[in-house]
Amino acid sequence: MRKTLALLALLLALPVAAQLQVTDDRGVTVSFARSPQRVVSLLPSLTESVCALGECRRLVGVDRFSNFPATVRDLPKVGGGIDPNIEAVVALRPEVVLIATSSRGAQRLESLGVKVLALEPHTSADARRVLERLGQLLEVPDAQRVWREIDAGVAAAAQSLPPSARNLRVYYEVSRGPYAAGPASFLGELLQRLGARNIIDPELGPFPQINPEFVVRADPDVIMAGDSEAQGLAQRPGWAGLRALRSGRVCLFSPDESDVLLRPGPRMPEAARLLARCLAHPSGMKRRG
Structure with a gap:
């Protein structure tokens, strides 16, 4: 009996192992x-991924660009994701901070004793993996179901396209520079699933900076860009003669639409629908050039 009690006391004295890693x-x-x-x-x-898993209520603060779903707009804003306001983050007493791997704030937060989980999706596979990791962190058992719904939504958008909207050669400008969405990016993957052909070489990477002359030589069928990135397209040297501009096959996305398109995560089906609508009716999405 004494040995049993001594063993029990020893076990109780041991530090409690972490239940979640x-x-x-x-x-x-x-x-x-x-x-x-x-x-x-x-x-x-x-x-958006945390909220898609049904755990929006756990969020106590977000970066200044997080604006969906609407409930997160009232949360405290703690600066940008790349260079957050460390004091503001710590003041919220978080049990974990979700941060991009490219952020400069991770090491500083960890030095202050704040737990940090660095996750940054670039591809569709990354988006799935991040959703699974967050499901593990938040103990959401059906994270796989959420992903299946996302993937099914993308597939439905692809199936909605008529044959005439397939095999179009596409240039997507994600920001001035210009920087393009390459085939290796999640945007490039969505375009491929929709049957489009990206004019960017896969070897250039996900979002390469390119020479505008490259677009002139490639002469794409369709040009896609955000409103703010697409000012004066026709004034760029040689671009006035591009077949996409001559035929009006230009899709300019609003800031809200660009948010959807540039965030690999739960709204990928909506992004696929925007891309599909552009491929099917590009001239109908032209706002200004």
């Missing part, structure tokens, strides 16, 4: 005694 995109394993209830998200796609 999640490995982030840096390869760092972060341990939690329980699933965190106070979460700060510093990347819009991560904010």
Whole structure:
């Protein structure tokens, strides 16, 4: 009996092992005694993923660009995702901060004892993996179901396209520079699933900066861009003669639409529908050039 009591006392004296461990995109394993209830998200796609998993209520703060769903707009804003306001983040007493791997804030937050999970999707596979990691962190058992619904929505958008809208050669400008969406990006993958052909070489990477003359030589059938990135397209040297501009096959997306298109996550089906509508009726989406 004494030996039993002594063994029990020894076991009780041992530190309690972490019940939850999640490995982030840096390869760092972060341990939690329980699933965190106070979460700060510093990347819009991560904010949207948390909410898609039904756990919006755990968010206590977000970056200034997180604006969907509408409920997150009233949360405290703690600066940009790349360079967040560290003091504002710490003041929210988060149990974990979700942050992009490219952010400069992770090391500083960790030095202050704040747990950080660095996750940053660039491709569709990344978006799925991030959703699974967040499901693990938040102990949401049906994260796979959420992903299946996302994938099914993208597939439905692809199936909606008529044959005439397939095999079009597309140039998507994501920002001035110009920077393009290459085939290796999640946007490029969506375009491929919709049957479009990207004029960007896959070897250039997900979002390469390109020479405008490259677009002139490639002469795409359709040009896609955000309103703010597409001012004066026809005034660029040689662009006035592009077949896309001559035929009016230009899709200019509003800021809200660009938010949907540039965030790999739960709204990918909506992004696929926007791209599909552009491919089927590009001239109908031309706002100004």
